[in-house]
Each structure stands twice: as C-alpha cells, then as structure tokens.
Amino acid sequence: MAATVSLRTSGGKPSRRGLQDPLWLRAILITLALGFLVLFLLVPLVYVFMAAFEKGFGLFLKSLSDPDGLHAIWLTALVAAIVVPLNTVFGLAAAWAITQFRFRGKNLLITLIDLPFAVSPVVAGLVFVLLFGRNGFFGPFLFEHDFKVIYALPGIVLATLFVTFPFVAREVIPLMQSQGNDEEQAALTLGANGFQIFWKVTIPKIRWALIYGIILCNARSMGEFGAVSVVSGMIRGQTNTMPLQIENLYNEYQTVAAFSFAAVLALLALLTLVIKVIIEARVQRQGNESGLPVSVPLVAANPVLR
Amino acid sequence: MNIEIQHVSKEFNHFAALHDVTLEIPSGKLVALLGPSGSGKTTLLRVIAGLESPDAGRVIFEGRDVTALTPAKRKVGFVFQQYALFRHMTVADNIAFGMSVRKRKDRPNADVIRARVEELLGLVRLEGLGNRRPNQISGGQRQRVALARALAVDPSVLLLDEPFGALDAKVRKELRHWLREFHDTLHITSLFVTHDQEEALELADVVVVLNHGKIEQIGTPREVYERPASEFVHEFLGEVDRVALGGQSIYVRPHEWVVAPVAEGPHELEGTVISMHDAGPVVRFKVLAQEQTVSVELAPRDYRRMQIVIGDSIGLRRESREEAVVHKS
Numbered sequence: 001m002a003a004t005v006s007l008r009t010s011g012g013k014p015s016r017r018g019l020q021d022p023l024w025l026r027a028i029l030i031t032l033a034l035g036f037l038v039l040f041l042l043v044p045l046v047y048v049f050m051a052a053f054e055k056g057f058g059l060f061l062k063s064l065s066d067p068d069g070l071h072a073i074w075l076t077a078l079v080a081a082i083v084v085p086l087n088t089v090f091g092l093a094a095a096w097a098i099t100q101f102r103f104r105g106k107n108l109l110i111t112l113i114d115l116p117f118a119v120s121p122v123v124a125g126l127v128f129v130l131l132f133g134r135n136g137f138f139g140p141f142l143f144e145h146d147f148k149v150i151y152a153l154p155g156i157v158l159a160t161l162f163v164t165f166p167f168v169a170r171e172v173i174p175l176m177q178s179q180g181n182d183e184e185q186a187a188l189t190l191g192a193n194g195f196q197i198f199w200k201v202t203i204p205k206i207r208w209a210l211i212y213g214i215i216l217c218n219a220r221s222m223g224e225f226g227a228v229s230v231v232s233g234m235i236r237g238q239t240n241t242m243p244l245q246i247e248n249l250y251n252e253y254q255t256v257a258a259f260s261f262a263a264v265l266a267l268l269a270l271l272t273l274v275i276k277v278i279i280e281a282r283v284q285r286q287g288n289e290s291g292l293p294v295s296v297p298l299v300a301a302n303p304v305l306r
Numbered sequence: 307m308n309i310e311i312q313h314v315s316k317e318f319n320h321f322a323a324l325h326d327v328t329l330e331i332p333s334g335k336l337v338a339l340l341g342p343s344g345s346g347k348t349t350l351l352r353v354i355a356g357l358e359s360p361d362a363g364r365v366i367f368e369g370r371d372v373t374a375l376t377p378a379k380r381k382v383g384f385v386f387q388q389y390a391l392f393r394h395m396t397v398a399d400n401i402a403f404g405m406s407v408r409k410r411k412d413r414p415n416a417d418v419i420r421a422r423v424e425e426l427l428g429l430v431r432l433e434g435l436g437n438r439r440p441n442q443i444s445g446g447q448r449q450r451v452a453l454a455r456a457l458a459v460d461p462s463v464l465l466l467d468e469p470f471g472a473l474d475a476k477v478r479k480e481l482r483h484w485l486r487e488f489h490d491t492l493h494i495t496s497l498f499v500t501h502d503q504e505e506a507l508e509l510a511d512v513v514v515v516l517n518h519g520k521i522e523q524i525g526t527p528r529e530v531y532e533r534p535a536s537e538f539v540h541e542f543l544g545e546v547d548r549v550a551l552g553g554q555s556i557y558v559r560p561h562e563w564v565v566a567p568v569a570e571g572p573h574e575l576e577g578t579v580i581s582m583h584d585a586g587p588v589v590r591f592k593v594l595a596q597e598q599t600v601s602v603e604l605a606p607r608d609y610r611r612m613q614i615v616i617g618d619s620i621g622l623r624r625e626s627r628e629e630a631v632v633h634k635s
Contacts, residue, residue: 182390185357190404190459191378200407204394 091168125230383456573621
C-alpha cells in the first residue's frame with residue numbers, strides 16, 4: 001500500500017493501483033526470479049573464475065600455455081575460423097532461397113534447418129562416425145586414399161558445422177520473412193543486378209541479425225562438446241579442442257588447469273553477451289530499423305552458460 | 307508510350323489470377339486498374355512491370371515484344387504499395403539508387419547524380435529532406451520519395467500499386483490531386499491499381515474494371531459510371547439498388563432518383579421513408595416501396611424545401627440520362 005501511495009505522490013502520475021498485482025506477489029516473484037538467476041547463473045560463473053585464479057594469475061597463465069593447452073586453443077580457433085564463414089554462407093543461402101523464391105519443399109527445408117537443434121549432439125557425432133569411420137559407409141574409400149576424417153580435423157569441422165548450422169539461418173530467416181522482398185523487387189525495377197541487390201539492399205537490411213547470428217555461431221562452435229567428443233577421439237595435443245581439454249584435465253584432478261580453460265570459455269560467453277547488448281541498444285536507437293528479434297536464445301549457444 | 311497486353315493469362319497454384327486479358331493503353335494516359343481484391347489488378351500491373359511472367363500471352367511496349375525482358379530492360383518505374391524504400395539509406399541515396407547501380411560506362415558521375423537528385427526532390431516538393439531517413443518522414447512524403455526514385459531512371463511507363471492505400475483520408479485526397487497535376491505536366495504513360503472506385507473515377511483518364519481475372523469494362527470514368535457494361539460494374543461502381551419497375555429489373559443509383567410529394571404524380575414508385583441520415587453534403591433516405599427497400603440521395607437544399615421526416619410518403623421517379631449529364635457538369 002505504502003509503495004503505491006508514494007509512487008502516486010512522488011511521480012504525480014495517475015494511480016495504476018488497479019492494474020498492479022499486490023505487493024507481496026510482486027516481491028515473491030521478483031525474489032524467485034532473481035534468486036534463481038543468482039544461484040544457477042551468477043554463482044557458478046563467479047566460481048569458475050575463482051577456481052581458475054585460486055593459485056594465482058601465474059598458474060592460470062601456466063595452465064593455458066602448456067603445449068597441449070596451446071594446441072587446444074589453436075585447434076578451437078582454427079575450427080571456428082573454418083566453420084563460422086561456411087555456416088554464414090550456408091545460412092545466408094538458405095535464407096535467400098526461402099524468402100526470395102517459390103519452390104516445392106520449402107517447408108521441409110525450413111524444418112530441416114532446425115534438425116541440429118532437435119538432435120542430440122552425441123547422435124550427430126555418431127552419425128559422422130558411421131559415415132566416415134574405418135568401418136563406416138565411406139570408410140574403405142577414405143582409408144584407401146589415406147584421408148582421415150574421424151579422429152582428425154575434418155571430422156571435428158564436420159561435426160561442428162552440423163551442430164552450428166542453424167544459428168545464422170535462424171536469426172536471418174524470420175527477419176527476412178517479416179521484411180518481405182519488396183525492397184529487393186524495387187531494386188530490381190531500378191536496374192540492380194542480383195549481386196548489387198544482395199550487397200546494397202539485403203545485407204544492410206539484415207546486418208544486425210546477421211552479425212548476431214555469426215556471434216552465436218562462433219560461441220557455439222568454440223564451446224561444442226558432445227558431437228566433437230565423439231569424432232575427435234580426444235587425442236591430447238592433436239585433436240583436443242578446449243571443451244575436450246577441460247574434460248580431460250578435470251578427470252585427472254587438475255582442477256586449476258581445467259577451470260583456467262573454463263574461465264576462457266566463460267569469458268567468451270560474457271563477451272558474446274556484451275556484444276548482444278550493444279547490438280540491441282543500436283537497433284533500439286535506430287528506430288528498430290533492422291527489426292532484430294527482441295528475445296534470442298542466447299543460452300542455447302554456449303554450453304558454459306547452459 | 308503505348309502498351310498492349312495480348313491474351314495474358316497467369317495462374318498461382320491453380321488459381322487463375324488473370325484469364326486471357328487483352329488491353330491497349332494509349333500513350334500518355336493515366337489509367338486506373340480498378341477491381342476488388344483478388345480481381346487480378348495487381349497481378350496485371352506486375353506482369354506489365356516484368357515482376358511476374360505470364361503463363362500465356364504477350365506484353366508489347368511501343369510495338370516491341372518485351373514479355374521476356376527484365377523490369378530494368380523494360381524501363382518501368384514501379385511504386386510499391388508500402389513504398390519499399392531502402393530503409394537503411396537516406397532519401398537522397400534512395401533516389402540516386404537507380405543511377406548508381408548502372409554499369410560504370412553508363413553511370414553518370416557523382417555531381418550529375420547529385421544534381422539530378424536535387425531536381426527530383428524539387429519536382430516532388432521535398433527540397434531539403436535529402437538527408438532524412440525513410441522512418442523520419444511522413445507517409446505522404448515517403449510516397450513521393452518512392453515516386454521520385456522511380457522517375458530517376460527515366461522510365462517510359464510509371465506503374466503504381468495502390469498508391470494511396472496506406473495514407474489517411476486527408477493526405478490521400480491531397481496526393482490524389484497532386485498526382486493528377488503531376489501527370490498533366492509530365493505526360494508519362496501511367497497505370498495505377500486501386501480498389502477505390504471514387505479514386506479511379508476522380509483521377510484516371512481511362513478506367514479498366516477487372517473482376518475474377520477478366521476485364522469487365524474499359525472506358526472513361528463517365529462511360530463506366532453511366533453506362534456500366536455488366537452487372538458487376540454496376541454494383542462495384544458505387545451504391546446501387548436493383549429495382550423492379552414495370553416488370554423489369556433496373557439498376558438505379560441513389561442520386562438518380564427525383565423526389566416529389568405523392569400528390570405531384572405521376573411517379574414510378576411510391577413509398578414510405580423508413581430511415582434518414584444527414585451525411586453533410588447529401589441526405590440519405592431509405593424508402594420502402596412495394597416491398598423493396600430503395601436508397602435515395604438528396605441535396606440538403608431540396609431536403610429542407612420538402613421537409614421530409616421518417617414515416618412520410620413520397621413519390622420517386624428516375625431522372626433521365628440527359629438530365630443526369632446536365633445535372634453533373
């Protein structure tokens with residue numbers, strides 16, 4: 001009661017008492033929501049950093065700079081550097097096809113794009129083993145030509161590509177669908193060719209959603225564990241990415257080292273969040289010019305935040 | 307530029323949007339494609355633009371078959387219903403777009419483009435707004451930017467899809483007059499799509515009435531209004547009642563009735579006033595006459611002179627066509 005009265009007098013606004021839930025209900029809901037956030041998100045995050053720096057900054061750096069550790073960082077960056085551009089191109093191609101053309105099987109394609117979200121990453125990894133492994137479908141052929149996919153970089157890249165495929169497409173397609181293709185058609189009547197329409201009209205129109213999709217794709221490709229663990233074989237110094245390295249170190253009770261890598265991944269997650277906030281602020285300021293969807297499934301992208 | 311549409315048909319998922327449409331549009335005219343939604347009017351406009359390719363038939367510009375050409379090669383200016391301005395570009399960049407995407411050898415230099423943009427901004431009365439973005443100007447201004455952008459490529463024909471559909475009533479009226487004047491100065495062959503019969507009649511030199519993918523009638527506004535070629539045109543062009551008179555079924559518009567006291571016969575119909583609505587420039591009545599309800603429109607002056615109230619008996623007769631012409635002009 002007191003809160004409502006003071007609100008009315010200090011703000012000079014008309015009373016909204018009739019529209020508001022009672023104070024005790026608001027208090028309970030807010031406490032529940034905040035409590036949940038603190039307990040399940042903030043505390044673990046702080047703990048990751050605390051554990052990493054437990055024995056000082058020196059040991060943190062030392063854990064990261066051990067040769068196997070450096071290789072894991074390098075491999076993770078390499079995989080992301082290959083996967084993110086490819087999935088950006090695939091995602092844009094899928095979005096373009098779905099929004100600009102009329103064709104049979106369009107709905108099937110839209111559904112298939114979501115498949116990696118629906119399938120467990122471990123299953124995805126196993127599928128690649130069945131296809132490209134020694135006794136798999138393409139196995140004999142690959143063995144004959146001495147080309148290793150499973151337990152090697154190509155397999156890790158394939159698995160990561162599969163898991164992170166939806167991110168760019170999922171961000172861009174709804175936006176392009178809601179904006180329609182009138183602007184592209186207008187550009188066409190004004191004499192622009194396909195290339196000009198794409199670069200001068202479509203890309204600027206969707207740029208924030210695209211950037212956001214790329215960031216999510218990057219965060220997930222660096223953080224992917226399930227699918228990659230099946231195809232990589234977890235050979236230290238050769239096929240271990242950062243998440244796999246964390247698992248190895250943790251199982252060997254090297255807690256500080258494990259948490260040092262975890263801290264790096266968590267930092268990546270925080271950076272992703274910061275960029276998301278900046279982009280959303282920009283979009284708001286520009287009068288929602290690009291129409292970025294308001295809520296986006298950020299948590300799905302980063303296993304550290306999950 | 308003269309445009310011919312020859313036996314054009316177009317289907318979408320087995321729905322015939324256009325069915326064997328043949329039409330000739332004389333050079334320099336302002337033409338309205340009028341019809342209800344789903345009548346094929348927008349499809350016809352898009353076929354002329356080259357944004358849709360017809361399943362059958364040909365589109366001829368000035369004797370040249372352009373059916374297989376892209377919109378750019380046809381040199382059409384197209385104004386979209388929601389304007390489709392490039393939202394990330396300024397007004398000036400929007401207008402310059404058509405010039406700046408030309409091949410290098412055909413592209414005017416930056417100064418020429420800038421001068422042309424200024425000239426077009428002046429033409430559509432938007433001087434000084436070149437640096438704004440589309441979301442910073444009003445709907446009517448956006449509409450004119452879309453028009454300037456379409457004109458920047460020196461089109462040989464201007465195509466407008468529901469050009470006033472997204473505007474409020476007052477702006478719509480203003481822009482309508484402005485577009486008419488604009489056309490009278492430029493004399494560029496123009497087609498616009500509308501579902502608003504008043505807009506078509508007021509603005510166009512020629513009205514093409516479409517229904518279910520077929521042309522119902524082509525004529526001047528006066529011709530289609532006063533000599534409708536079909537029942538559909540009768541009913542679509544403004545309010546009309548179907549009245550049984552002397553064993554015949556006849557279409558009569560509310561303003562075509564001449565109202566007189568019952569005593570001053572003879573009348574074609576006699577009836578009772580059952581409702582009345584004073585709508586400003588006209589007064590509307592519903593008259594129940596021989597078990598049929600008839601709408602009648604009367605000038606406020608005549609209404610005051612006769613002092614009609616609900617429940618009165620009145621006599622009605624149709625004013626002759628000659629009278630209608632004299633009365634209207």
